[in-house]
Amino acid sequence: MRQYRLWEPTLQSSQGPVPDLWGQVYLMSPTEFAARAAELPQGEKLENSLRPITYCKVENFLHSTQGAISVPIQQIAFGFYLRPEFLILVGAEDKLEPILEQVYPTVPSGCSPSHFLLLLLEQLISDGLPHFQQLGEHLSALEEALLRQETQQFYQVIIGYRKQLNAYHSYYEQIGDVGEQMQQSVCCKMGEEEARGWQLYSNRADRLHNHAEMLREYLLQIRELYQSQIDLRQNRIMALLTVVTTIFLPLTLITGWYGMNFPNMFALRWKYGYLMVILLGVAIVALEILYFKRKKML
Numbered sequence: 001m002r003q004y005r006l007w008e009p010t011l012q013s014s015q016g017p018v019p020d021l022w023g024q025v026y027l028m029s030p031t032e033f034a035a036r037a038a039e040l041p042q043g044e045k046l047e048n049s050l051r052p053i054t055y056c057k058v059e060n061f062l063h064s065t066q067g068a069i070s071v072p073i074q075q076i077a078f079g080f081y082l083r084p085e086f087l088i089l090v091g092a093e094d095k096l097e098p099i100l101e102q103v104y105p106t107v108p109s110g111c112s113p114s115h116f117l118l119l120l121l122e123q124l125i126s127d128g129l130p131h132f133q134q135l136g137e138h139l140s141a142l143e144e145a146l147l148r149q150e151t152q153q154f155y156q157v158i159i160g161y162r163k164q165l166n167a168y169h170s171y172y173e174q175i176g177d178v179g180e181q182m183q184q185s186v187c188c189k190m191g192e193e194e195a196r197g198w199q200l201y202s203n204r205a206d207r208l209h210n211h212a213e214m215l216r217e218y219l220l221q222i223r224e225l226y227q228s229q230i231d232l233r234q235n236r237i238m239a240l241l242t243v244v245t246t247i248f249l250p251l252t253l254i255t256g257w258y259g260m261n262f263p264n265m266f267a268l269r270w271k272y273g274y275l276m277v278i279l280l281g282v283a284i285v286a287l288e289i290l291y292f293k294r295k296k297m298l
Contacts (some may be wrong), residue, residue: 056174067079139218251284
């Protein structure tokens with residue numbers, strides 16, 4: 001377990017939480033928290049929420065505020081147990097500790113545990129816009145490749161992007177709700193600066209949610225473009241088959257006529273009759289090809 005003191009910029013190790021002291025932030029593994037959950041009011045509620053963490057939520061209780069955060073971009077999931085005196089973060093230490101070390105130097109003097117949680121959540125969405133910009137560039141490259149007809153396994157690629165964007169869309173919608181609920185749950189205990197920070201956090205989450213929605217619509221447009229290209233190729237193939245059928249239809253008619261073998265048929269016993277039918281068929285086909293080319297159907 002790791003212990004962070006908000007009033008002095010040092011990272012310390014500790015054997016257990018000290019709930020009586022102000023300004024403590026603890027990083028615990030799920031196993032460590034399970035061993036101490038019974039000591040905390042409503043601690044069992046958070047313990048149950050950690051199995052597993054698949055979405056973001058906040059729950060308000062009389063003595064604590066609890067929640068779970070699942071971040072699809074960094075592949076991080078953790079729970080938090082917040083009281084005015086301390087904050088407990090429950091998750092994989094190898095993933096959370098590097099982020100906490102980035103947040104810790106930015107902690108202002110007199111920072112409360114709820115304000116520290118705000119700084120942590122802001123750090124987790126700090127790379128949201130650059131990630132979306134990079135994803136947008138990938139989608140633009142996919143669209144250009146589609147226009148050049150250089151795409152392979154298009155649907156597999158589309159499904160992969162769709163899963164990512166659906167996850168991001170849900171995530172930013174959920175953390176926007178988390179910010180609003182945190183404002184309501186601890187608004188009477190926070191200062192003006194912290195309250196403004198939670199409001200800015202919610203607004204930023206909403207903008208990222210809108211950006212995710214825009215990329216989802218862009219992805220849908222790319223998919224429709226791909227489908228329109230498939231339909232266009234199918235229409236061209238059907239048009240070509242129709243023209244070919246039309247070209248050889250007169251030959252089929254002539255074959256049907258001369259296959260009836262009536263005694264008085266024209267040129268039936270003429271020695272040049274066979275050659276005449278061949279030349280007639282070739283002439284008909286040539287004229288039809290010339291006609292379809294002038295109509296730009298071939």
